[in-house]
Amino acid sequence: MEKIIRRLLKRHDIALSKRLGQHLLLDQGVLERVARAMATDDQWYVVEVGAGAGNLTALLAQGGAHVHAIELDERFRSLHESVFAEWDELAPRVTFSYGDALSFDFAAAAREASTLGKKFAIVGNIPYQITTALVSKVVYDDVPFDSMTLLMQREVGERLAARYGGRQSGAISVKVNFFCDVQKLFEVPRRAFLPPPQVESQLVTFRRHAPPLPPDERARFFALVDAAFAQRRKMLSNAVAAKGIGYGKRDVESALSELGLPPTARAEELGLDEFLSLYAKLNSR
Known part of the structure; x- marks a missing residue:
């Protein structure tokens, strides 16, 4: 060949x-x-x-x-x-x-x-x-x-x-x-x-496969994901709060704790399912 x-x-x-x-x-x-x-x-x-x-x-x-x-x-x-x-x-x-x-x-x-x-x-x-x-x-x-x-x-x-x-x-x-x-x-x-x-x-x-969120929610969910990874060495709560997308540091820490995740978690510690759960928690407040 x-x-x-x-x-x-x-x-x-x-x-x-x-x-x-x-x-x-x-x-x-x-x-x-x-x-x-x-x-x-x-x-x-x-x-x-x-x-x-x-x-x-x-x-x-x-x-x-x-x-x-x-x-x-x-x-x-x-x-x-x-x-x-x-x-x-x-x-x-x-x-x-x-x-x-x-x-x-x-x-x-x-x-x-x-x-x-x-x-x-x-x-x-x-x-x-x-x-x-x-x-x-x-x-x-x-x-x-x-x-x-x-x-x-x-x-x-x-x-x-x-x-x-x-x-x-x-x-x-x-x-x-x-x-x-x-x-x-x-x-x-x-x-x-x-x-x-x-x-x-x-x-x-x-x-x-079928996306887990409807089209009108995807931009907000992806903004959360992008914010979390924008400063991946930082704690996820700090990284998200720093982006100013509507989620405060304490809100994120509280949501993580409710999900059984440490408030000091970094973005890489979450997979798709955890991010979806975090998004749902943050938007139910």
């Missing part, structure tokens, strides 16, 4: 860009594990973020899915055209578009999938520098995906999956788990990529 990809890159005069965070996944075994984790067939419409050389694109299409692959780097266009033009059975199921995934209309793609009577998935070996922005865009915008499976930096995956708090958790942990069940699937070693990144990677999957 590596020799084939290197030849294609050379033929199309593509030098991988560090600035764009390009690390192509080459390990065939890992690619097949990703495809199996997706479990897609002809009943799925998949948007792939970061198509690169198109090797995951091809695997997903071979499984029967319709794949809309996004690639920021226009230099890959000729490579895609030459490879998939010769792949008669796959070409009708694969569409490429070239641009920034952060500007892509995922909601429109979900509507297209629905029109076709297919389930909607998002997958990608994404540039690590856009992970938080991409997940936030898709999750917070209520894009109705059935499954989202992303290969990302291991530490970011740990943070996103931290539903129950802990040192890895942050405001984004609470917010993403508010909308989704997040599961870490498996780690991917550096040697699986070309060129190898400086960090370890992890495959993480997201599945939507």
